[in-house]
Amino acid sequence: MAAVVDHAAASEVRLHEGESLENALRRFKRIVMTEDIIKEVKRHSFYLKPGERRRVKQALARKRARKKIRKDLDQVAPRRGATAK
Numbered sequence: 001m002a003a004v005v006d007h008a009a010a011s012e013v014r015l016h017e018g019e020s021l022e023n024a025l026r027r028f029k030r031i032v033m034t035e036d037i038i039k040e041v042k043r044h045s046f047y048l049k050p051g052e053r054r055r056v057k058q059a060l061a062r063k064r065a066r067k068k069i070r071k072d073l074d075q076v077a078p079r080r081g082a083t084a085k
Contacts, residue, residue: 011035 013028015021032038048056 011037 011028011031013024013031015024
């Protein structure tokens, strides 16, 4: 059984002397994003049966593969109407 890690205590931001609240909030958001806390909460927000979890995983893999193929094709011959970055 996997151990559940409580990220609430780990993601703590203390205000530095003279630091604005906006900067502290920005640092907090960055910490939460790098620790994948939001992704973990969304993953545990509802139960997926093992078969459903497998289907979702396969669908995401197909989506990544299509995206990679499209990216590779765009490098060879850009699509019409696509903006250059």
